[in-house]
Amino acid sequence: MKLPAARLCLLPAAVLILLLFIAPLLIVCAYSLLSRGAYGGVGLPRSAESYTRLFDPLYASIFARSFAVAAISTALCLLLGFPLALFISRSGRRKNLYLALVILPFWTSFLVRTYAWMFLLRDTGLLNTLLLSLGIIREPLPLLYNYGAVILGLVYGYLPFMVLPIYATIERIDRSVIEAAADLGAKPWTTLTQIVVPLSAPGIAAGSVLVFIPCLGAYLTPDLLGGGKTILVGNLIQNQFTTARDWPFGSAVSLLLMALVMVLLLLIARRNQEGLL
Amino acid sequence: MKRALSLYAAAVYLFLHLPLAVLAVFSFNSSRFTVWEGFSLRWYEALFRDPHLAEAALNSLIIAFTATAAATVIGTLCAYGLWKQKTGILPGFIKSSLYLSLVTPEIVMGVSLLAFYQWVFRFLDVQLGMHTVVLAHVMFSIAYLVVVALARLRTLDPSLEEAALDLGATEWVAFRKVTLPQLMPGVAAAALLAFTISIDDYVITSLVAGVDSETLPMVIYAMARRGGSPLVNAVSTLIVVILGVMIVASERLQGHS
Numbered sequence: 001m002k003l004p005a006a007r008l009c010l011l012p013a014a015v016l017i018l019l020l021f022i023a024p025l026l027i028v029c030a031y032s033l034l035s036r037g038a039y040g041g042v043g044l045p046r047s048a049e050s051y052t053r054l055f056d057p058l059y060a061s062i063f064a065r066s067f068a069v070a071a072i073s074t075a076l077c078l079l080l081g082f083p084l085a086l087f088i089s090r091s092g093r094r095k096n097l098y099l100a101l102v103i104l105p106f107w108t109s110f111l112v113r114t115y116a117w118m119f120l121l122r123d124t125g126l127l128n129t130l131l132l133s134l135g136i137i138r139e140p141l142p143l144l145y146n147y148g149a150v151i152l153g154l155v156y157g158y159l160p161f162m163v164l165p166i167y168a169t170i171e172r173i174d175r176s177v178i179e180a181a182a183d184l185g186a187k188p189w190t191t192l193t194q195i196v197v198p199l200s201a202p203g204i205a206a207g208s209v210l211v212f213i214p215c216l217g218a219y220l221t222p223d224l225l226g227g228g229k230t231i232l233v234g235n236l237i238q239n240q241f242t243t244a245r246d247w248p249f250g251s252a253v254s255l256l257l258m259a260l261v262m263v264l265l266l267l268i269a270r271r272n273q274e275g276l277l
Numbered sequence: 278m279k280r281a282l283s284l285y286a287a288a289v290y291l292f293l294h295l296p297l298a299v300l301a302v303f304s305f306n307s308s309r310f311t312v313w314e315g316f317s318l319r320w321y322e323a324l325f326r327d328p329h330l331a332e333a334a335l336n337s338l339i340i341a342f343t344a345t346a347a348a349t350v351i352g353t354l355c356a357y358g359l360w361k362q363k364t365g366i367l368p369g370f371i372k373s374s375l376y377l378s379l380v381t382p383e384i385v386m387g388v389s390l391l392a393f394y395q396w397v398f399r400f401l402d403v404q405l406g407m408h409t410v411v412l413a414h415v416m417f418s419i420a421y422l423v424v425v426a427l428a429r430l431r432t433l434d435p436s437l438e439e440a441a442l443d444l445g446a447t448e449w450v451a452f453r454k455v456t457l458p459q460l461m462p463g464v465a466a467a468a469l470l471a472f473t474i475s476i477d478d479y480v481i482t483s484l485v486a487g488v489d490s491e492t493l494p495m496v497i498y499a500m501a502r503r504g505g506s507p508l509v510n511a512v513s514t515l516i517v518v519i520l521g522v523m524i525v526a527s528e529r530l531q532g533h534s
Contacts, residue, residue: 009358010367012351013419017374020416024386024393031392080289087286090279098286100528105293107470107524109477111494112513115501116296119303119311119510126299129311159293188278217382219480224501234384241388241484251392254385261380 025258032251042247050252059236059253066232069147069222070215073154074162077211078204080155081162085203086196088163089170099167106160114224117153118144121225145227153221158214162207169203170196209268213261233257297517304510320511330496330512337493340407340482341475344414349468351415352422353460357452359423360430375420386417387484394485405487413485414478418471425470425531429463430456466530469523477520 032050037043053059088098105113120126121143128140143149173196181191197204219234226232231239233253240250307317324330359368378386390413394405433456441451479494486495493512500509 006358006361007367009354010362010371013355013358013371013423014367016351016416016419017371017378020390020393020412021374021378021386024389027392027396028385028389080292083282083285084289087282090282101290102293103528104521104524105297107473108297108517108520109494109513111477111479111497111501112300112516113297115497115505115509115513116300118501118505119300120296122504124311124504126303126311133312156292156296159289192278213380214382217384219382219384224498234382237384237388238484241391247392250388254388257382258385261382262377265380 028251028254031247032249032255034248036246036248047248050248053249054252054256062231062236063233063256066216066234069151069154069230069232070212070218073151073158073215074208074212076151076155077159077162078208081159081207082166082197082200082204084159085163085166085170085200086192088167099164102160102163110157111220113157114153114221117149117156117225121149144225145229147226147230149225150218150222150230150232153225154215154218157221158211161210161214165206165210166200166203169200173199206268209264213264216260216264217257300510301514301517304507304514306507309507320507321515323508324511324515327508330493333491333493333496336407336490337476340410340414340490340492341472344411344418344475345468345472347411348415348418348422348471349464352419352467352471353426353464355419356423356426356430357456357460359427375423378417379420379424383417383478383480387413387481390416390481391484405485405490407487407490409485409487410482410490410492413481414475417478417481418474421474422467422471425467426460426463429460429466429531433459462530466527469527469530473520473523473527477516 031042033046033048034042035045035047035049054063084102088095088102091098118125122128123140123142123144125144127143128137131137132140177199178191178195181195182188186194217234218232219238222230222232222235223238226235228235237250237253237257240246240253244250303311303313304320305316305318306313307319308314355371359371362368390409394409398404437459438451438455441455442448446454477494478492479498482492483495483498486492493516497509497512500506
């Protein structure tokens with residue numbers, strides 16, 4: 001048997017992608033232009049109503065809130081992630097171990113890691129139990145089911161996305177540039193802010209986008225840690241496809257989210273042309 | 278400054294690892310409440326006696342094994358094809374689609390698959406179930422497989438396969454005897470990765486699952502929603518340990534040889 005040419009090797013993947021990725025997205029495009037069906041689902045006539053509804057202040061504010069939550073989470077990830085990346089790059093032989101310690105929790109169940117925060121934060125959770133038994137508080141603090149908890153969960157979940165690209169760019173900085181700064185009398189702090197931070201800008205940009213995108217479309221974290229009190233775009237989409245059964249509107253929201261993601265990606269695409277694939 | 282940086286890093290590592298560690302510790306608590314009363318394995322015993330959990334775990338395993346097997350074959354072939362043919366319409370289409378699939382929010386992928394399935398069901402007499410979940414899992418894990426397998430292929434020397442061809446091997450024999458054995462650690466690593474992603478998925482699975490295909494994450498989600506219990510801690514700990522071992526194995530396979 002002759003090995004099928006490269007094109008034949010690509011065929012199964014191409015069929016799979018067309019059927020289970022492209023076709024579903026096209027269906028969503030089509031649904032977004034139809035009307036809500038009598039029994040859920042979709043029906044005629046064609047209508048652009050789903051898109052005009054996106055401008056309703058109620059939904060616009062959900063998008064604005066999602067943006068704010070994603071932006072705050074990204075900023076916090078940067079605040080935690082940059083020093084960590086710097087630390088790893090300066091830790092000599094232990095680099096790989098420290099890197100693995102960042103990556104490992106990322107690959108262990110996202111659901112379990114989100115539940116871990118519920119276990120810590122809920123009324124009968126560890127933090128409240130501890131504080132109550134120490135007599136610091138009389139009543140459990142409402143730590144869970146608010147935006148703070150959601151942001152905490154997002155930062156916890158996506159921190160590795162920030163650390164890895166920043167670490168990669170710091171590693172590429174020419175050591176002699178840093179030594180030159182020191183030789184010319186710059187204090188470590190000055191070297192850091194004037195040399196290292198500007199030179200790692202591409203990593204910071206890439207990391208920020210990589211964190212911002214999943215935060216913007218997050219569903220599980222706001223659902224579990226927000227407990228239905230924090231409606232973000234992801235929850236809005238899920239709700240339209242399940243409880244509200246307004247598929248055309250859910251489709252329009254999905255497409256707007258996809259469009260935002262793609263715009264964000266284009267912003268960093270030019271910087272990282274090689275990419276993974 | 279070095280000292281401050283180390284302290285800061287230690288704090289961030291605590292933030293990353295303490296929640297799971299605490300969760301694991303309290304899975305061995307003999308009390309039902311969040312007060313430590315003594316070491317006990319009662320939640321693990323309860324876990325293994327729970328028929329609901331066992332059924333969900335079995336479903337998860339069946340789905341993960343089937344999806345991983347299919348995705349591994351398709352993904353490896355795809356990576357090999359992309360390695361051989363770097364430019365052109367088909368490779369370009371596949372690369373950009375896979376890239377897009379990696380960044381598509383899970384919820385969007387989930388609802389679009391749901392909409393797609395419901396549309397297909399108008400013409401076919403099938404319903405949501407294990408098969409729809411497996412297909413969805415194959416789709417979302419394929420990008421990871423291709424990325425890992427392609428990274429491995431890029432470290433290979435193409436002249437080895439060319440030498441085999443020059444010496445009279447057919448393309449198939451050259452692939453099977455020369456390229457595939459070198460690619461194997463990468464493929465195994467990728468498959469382990471795909472397996473962990475599949476067994477952990479909640480968002481997409483919950484949207485495309487039928488009544489007979491409740492998976493472990495769906496059960497854990499429902500239990501967590503109801504407020505959680507030490508039982509959830511025990512299941513979670515088991516999952517983290519098993520996935521952790523698989524990920525370390527996967528990293529080893531990618532790193533060595």
